Amino acid sequence: ETGVTQTPRHLVMGMTNKKSLKCEQHLGHNAMYWYKQSAKKPLELMFVYSLEERVENNSVPSRFSPECPNSSHLFLHLHTLQPEDSALYLCASSHTSSLAGEAFFGQGTRLTVV
């Protein structure tokens, strides 16, 4: 148990659907992250939140919309996705954003866009 829980574990959605990914951590961390992991590609940072404030948006298309209502919860709202958005979406948390390298990761949501 890593302390970071993601739901759902698997999601299949059509290109016109709207869905949300949820992440929860009870580690007392102040920074939370969304990463995208595609086959044969390095892990890509999408968004960083520090103390519930978005501090980094790594040139992510607007069809991905993050939300951090408090320091324990992070959401990724999805709408009008493309098939190339199919990937493993990972949430992570760390004590501070400067300690991103020592983050705890969730098990990920395997997203398939059809």
Place this chain on the structure above:
Amino acid sequence: EDQVTQSPEALRLQEGESSSLNCSYTVSGLRGLFWYRQDPGKGPEFLFTLYSAGEEKEKERLKATLTKKESFLHITAPKPEDSATYLCAVQAWGEETSGSRLTFGEGTQLTVNP
């Protein structure tokens, strides 16, 4: 631009056959180099942080070393349960809010046969 290259892409070992994984990097001021283990269907699990050339860290059968251009993950007498993908990432110095500037390699998929 920061870059991380891991080799080999895949490695098959017999149980007990020691070997090393390589992580070559270029970064504009290394803040830290990180190793992770990732099992299929799970998020990465943090293993080690290395900060400066000459530093070494050990955990069970794993030892990580760092030079100014590369890091090695040495696996001594591996067991089948060491089978996983091993990821390397570097973090560059930057502003506090962008301290999350992590660049990941594509990983080495290790298989240890009994």
